[in-house]
Amino acid sequence: MQNTLKGWLANNTVTTDNKDDKILLLESSGNIGLEQIYNEMKEEDTGLRMETIVHVVTLFLRVVMRLILNGYSVNTGLFRAVAQFVGVIDKGQWDPKTNSVYVSFIQEKLLREAIAKTKVEILGTKANVMYILEVEDRKTGLKDGTATPGRNFFVRGSHLKVVGSNESVGVTLTDSKGVVRKLEDDEVSINKPSELTLLLPADLADDTYTLTVCTQYSQSAQLLKEPRSVSTTIVVGNSGGGGDRPEIE
Missing domain, CATH: 4.10.520 (HU Protein; Chain A)
Structure with missing residues (x-):
């Protein structure tokens, strides 16, 4: 296929x-996480038991990580x-x-x-689409989604400006356990339609987070009646949580 x-x-x-x-x-x-990948491998009709597939993948990840x-x-x-x-x-x-x-x-x-x-x-054209194109940790200069607590984090895209009176408007970080933390207004230091600069909380724990921008911004003079949002994944620390990661230490 x-x-x-x-x-x-x-x-x-x-x-x-x-x-x-x-x-x-x-x-x-x-x-897609590892659980779904295991199932896809099983569907290939390899004749292997699921526990064998899981063992081999976990061993592969552990050896590759150790060598790196x-x-x-x-x-x-x-x-x-x-x-x-x-x-x-x-x-x-x-x-x-x-x-x-x-x-x-x-x-x-x-x-x-x-x-x-x-x-x-190409599916066609999306007018007034809200999207995140890239992110950057201003401390390290990395654009791979890693982030440093207490430092600036840059988000570039379209229709990102955080405005509106709806209580859901703002920038939130949701950890791997589903706990949501909303950034204060002054933690959004640059607030433009095409770019945001965020000051991440200094006490942000090592984890994998869903960063969500929710806004009523519109290119017209009037705000949207209903807010819209866009999300991306960021990782704090060396051992981001969440997902179905195997124990490979």
């Missing part, structure tokens, strides 16, 4: 001088992963408060070949 990615045309908020400049936004097919964190550049065929250091080393000493380890992932041969054969289907 041929792989197919579907997308919607939307105005490019970066090139505001060109009104005809468009980008393609992915039409999400949903979220011992300085190897690991090529799985799908991706190449290599550890990198982030932050300035002060006085020749590693400081976990200012330094961290980041693992870079680069697509490899198998994935590149599959991408070349993937069909892209």
